Amino acid sequence: MPIIPTDKIWMNGELIDWNNANCHVLTHALHYGSGVFEGIRCYHTKKGPAVFRLDEHIQRLYNSAKIYFMTTDDKIGNDARSYTIDELCDAAKETIRINRESLIEGNKKLNNNNEEKVECYIRPIVYRGYGEMGLNPLNSCIDVSIAVWPWGAYLGGGDEGIRVKISSFERINSNVLPPNVKATGQYINSILASIEIKKIGYDEALLLDNRGFISEGPGENLFIIKDKKILTPPEHASILKGITRDSVMTIAKDMGYEVKETDIDRGMVYLADEAFFTGTAAEVTAIREVDNYTIGNGKIGPVTRKIRDRFFEIVKGGDSGYGEWLDFV
Numbered sequence: 001m002p003i004i005p006t007d008k009i010w011m012n013g014e015l016i017d018w019n020n021a022n023c024h025v026l027t028h029a030l031h032y033g034s035g036v037f038e039g040i041r042c043y044h045t046k047k048g049p050a051v052f053r054l055d056e057h058i059q060r061l062y063n064s065a066k067i068y069f070m071t072t073d074d075k076i077g078n079d080a081r082s083y084t085i086d087e088l089c090d091a092a093k094e095t096i097r098i099n100r101e102s103l104i105e106g107n108k109k110l111n112n113n114n115e116e117k118v119e120c121y122i123r124p125i126v127y128r129g130y131g132e133m134g135l136n137p138l139n140s141c142i143d144v145s146i147a148v149w150p151w152g153a154y155l156g157g158g159d160e161g162i163r164v165k166i167s168s169f170e171r172i173n174s175n176v177l178p179p180n181v182k183a184t185g186q187y188i189n190s191i192l193a194s195i196e197i198k199k200i201g202y203d204e205a206l207l208l209d210n211r212g213f214i215s216e217g218p219g220e221n222l223f224i225i226k227d228k229k230i231l232t233p234p235e236h237a238s239i240l241k242g243i244t245r246d247s248v249m250t251i252a253k254d255m256g257y258e259v260k261e262t263d264i265d266r267g268m269v270y271l272a273d274e275a276f277f278t279g280t281a282a283e284v285t286a287i288r289e290v291d292n293y294t295i296g297n298g299k300i301g302p303v304t305r306k307i308r309d310r311f312f313e314i315v316k317g318g319d320s321g322y323g324e325w326l327d328f329v
């Protein structure tokens with residue numbers, strides 16, 4: 001997906017011009033994948049732009065950093081460059097505020113209309129910087145940066161749904177790389193699975209865990225619906241515990257559906273009544289086909305549609321019952 005540039009990027013506490021937000025070619029993370037990151041969305045609401053579950057995302061960033069020894073007490077980073085969760089939440093909102101005009105212009109271009117929206121994707125990243133090489137990163141400096149830019153539907157699909165294929169690449173497991181955190185290097189696993197299925201014409205991959213059960217997509221969690229029950233793989237299926245997954249589970253339960261975290265095998269997916277992916281980038285994306293098996297009637301199913309519509313109503317501030325999920329900019 002092409003990036004639509006905005007004006008400024010927050011780098012180590014300063015707002016830098018977009019084009020000057022660069023790093024050296026010998027940056028540690030570029031060579032070894034030694035960074036951790038988040039993907040967050042800010043939506044246009046009637047009361048102004050609101051970031052969806054910002055605190056939970058930055059808390060997960062802290063957890064990812066902790067796994068890779070990139071935290072000091074309650075702060076993310078090291079030495080002079082370390083920030084509390086609250087400081088990074090404030091920095092994300094400040095970055096949106098400073099980019100207001102360029103975000104509005106970018107959204108007009110993206111949506112091909114004249115609506116004034118400050119919607120964006122937010123990408124905080126914490127990475128081992130320039131100065132040390134080699135596989136002991138503990139003496140390396142840590143840089144922290146937050147960029148924002150307009151980003152539309154990641155997987156597209158709409159009411160048509162997308163075509164998915166199970167990849168021959170297994171999802172990482174916690175004895176290889178901890179799947180419950182977002183480290184940059186871990187995404188090479190997702191990238192191989194994506195390339196494999198895109199080269200043969202599918203829209204998105206689905207990965208199995210090391211036991212052969214369904215895990216998740218390269219950047220999305222999976223849900224299936226069978227006999228009105230909503231099922232999703234549990235944490236021990238090597239998933240990243242998605243914040244959208246958690247939101248959808250809460251929303252679906254509040255709507256009266258039974259939601260269960262349970263091991264899912266391939267046959268269960270092939271015979272599902274409905275299936276969909278969730279993720280910050282993917283939001284709620286209907287699946288119409290897996291491994292050439294048509295799911296349901298081959299379009300978005302009725303339960304998926306209800307959950308998707310409710311999800312968008314909530315993130316866009318249309319339901320005050322979920323107000324604590326919105327952090328106004």
Ligand SMILES: Cc1ncc(COP(=O)(O)O)c(C=O)c1O
Nearest residue numbers: 219220221240242243244279280
């Ligand atoms: C591997 C993986 N699984 C699932 C998700 C969905 O997580 P979330 O809903 O928190 O964006 C993501 C995206 O962050 C991801 O990268």
